[in-house]
Amino acid sequence: MGGLILVTGGAGFIGSHLVDALLTAGHDVRVLDDFSTGKKENLRGAEALAAAHGGHFQLIAGDVRSEVKMRDAVDGCAAVCHLAAVASVTQSLADPVGTGSVTHGGTVNAVRMAIDADVPRFVLASSCAVYGDAARLPVAEASAPHPLSPYAEAKLAAEETCAAAADAGQLTAVCLRFFNVYGPRQDPGSEYSGVISRFMAAASAGAPVTVYGDGRQTRDFVYVGDVVEALVRALQRPHSGVATLNVGSGTPTSMLDVLGRLEELAGGPIERRFEEARSGDIRESRADARRAEWVLGWVAGETLAGGLKKTWAWYQERSHD
Numbered sequence: 001m002g003g004l005i006l007v008t009g010g011a012g013f014i015g016s017h018l019v020d021a022l023l024t025a026g027h028d029v030r031v032l033d034d035f036s037t038g039k040k041e042n043l044r045g046a047e048a049l050a051a052a053h054g055g056h057f058q059l060i061a062g063d064v065r066s067e068v069k070m071r072d073a074v075d076g077c078a079a080v081c082h083l084a085a086v087a088s089v090t091q092s093l094a095d096p097v098g099t100g101s102v103t104h105g106g107t108v109n110a111v112r113m114a115i116d117a118d119v120p121r122f123v124l125a126s127s128c129a130v131y132g133d134a135a136r137l138p139v140a141e142a143s144a145p146h147p148l149s150p151y152a153e154a155k156l157a158a159e160e161t162c163a164a165a166a167d168a169g170q171l172t173a174v175c176l177r178f179f180n181v182y183g184p185r186q187d188p189g190s191e192y193s194g195v196i197s198r199f200m201a202a203a204s205a206g207a208p209v210t211v212y213g214d215g216r217q218t219r220d221f222v223y224v225g226d227v228v229e230a231l232v233r234a235l236q237r238p239h240s241g242v243a244t245l246n247v248g249s250g251t252p253t254s255m256l257d258v259l260g261r262l263e264e265l266a267g268g269p270i271e272r273r274f275e276e277a278r279s280g281d282i283r284e285s286r287a288d289a290r291r292a293e294w295v296l297g298w299v300a301g302e303t304l305a306g307g308l309k310k311t312w313a314w315y316q317e318r319s320h321d
Helices: 013-024 046-053 067-074 089-094 096-116 150-167 195-204 224-234 255-266 290-296 304-319
Strands: 004-008 028-033 057-061 077-082 121-127 172-178 180-182 209-212 218-223 242-247 252-254 272-275
Touching: 004 013, 004 067, 013 028, 013 046, 013 224, 028 046, 028 067, 046 057, 057 067, 067 077, 067 096, 077 096, 089 096, 089 150, 096 121, 096 150, 121 150, 121 224, 150 172, 150 242, 172 224, 180 195, 180 224, 180 304, 195 209, 195 255, 195 304, 209 255, 218 224, 218 304, 224 242, 224 290, 242 290, 252 255, 255 304
Parallel strands: 004 028, 004 077, 028 057, 077 121, 121 172, 172 242, 180 218, 209 272
Antiparallel strands: 218 252
16 A cells, blocks of 8 residues: 555554554654653654655654544545554553543544545554453454453444444445564553563563463464554455454463463573452453455464564563663
């Protein structure tokens, strides 16, 4: 896809990797981020990438709920990749109103401004959390949603906003339900961070890791590079309507298995501290991602072993900075 691409939440973990990939491919990229969780350091190479590959990069500091900021951000764009959200189940339980305001309300504003600006393509970063504890695994897109947290409810409402606009013929929408994304740049010190980043930060520091529940709960971990590839492909296909697609590896992995693999990378045992399972957490998760393969030609290419090795190397590098 040619033309200017807006990435909301582009200073975040996934967003900044997407910005790098788009700039490397020669696209013009604009980022809107309020830096509530995103970091300017994640974008420090953006200008150089743009210059090296013949594109342009622009950063707008602002809230996705602001009509003025969003109107400026979508102006002249060919597509929007909407990643800005409150991405924490725990935080959503503590502040359901704020979570809904940003995650759903921000999407409503982004879609409305995109329609007003005649932006033809809108890609939404959604979440497997919309499924809750699925009755059958692997879980496919046809499974009935059963959100267990305000975060999941807000993501589902955001999807419905995109679908309504697409059904009305106002734009083409792709809603990507990310499973458990991990990789370099994921902030272990944030409430919004994933379990792998927290485990790695603790292991790098020689500190004990905290395991919620018995550690046998499973997640479908998908490497950030694969997620970015799905986002890039979603900018091009399908050509009309709305598509809702799972983005996962299709392989379930327990917390204890992740720790075992990290011990191999660390070259020694990692102390574990067990605490009560957290409210809103899902027991088992595994994606049926065949629809993403059919629609986008996408499959997760990175193995867990390979992704963990790359991520561990990044954390080790940071710990020695």
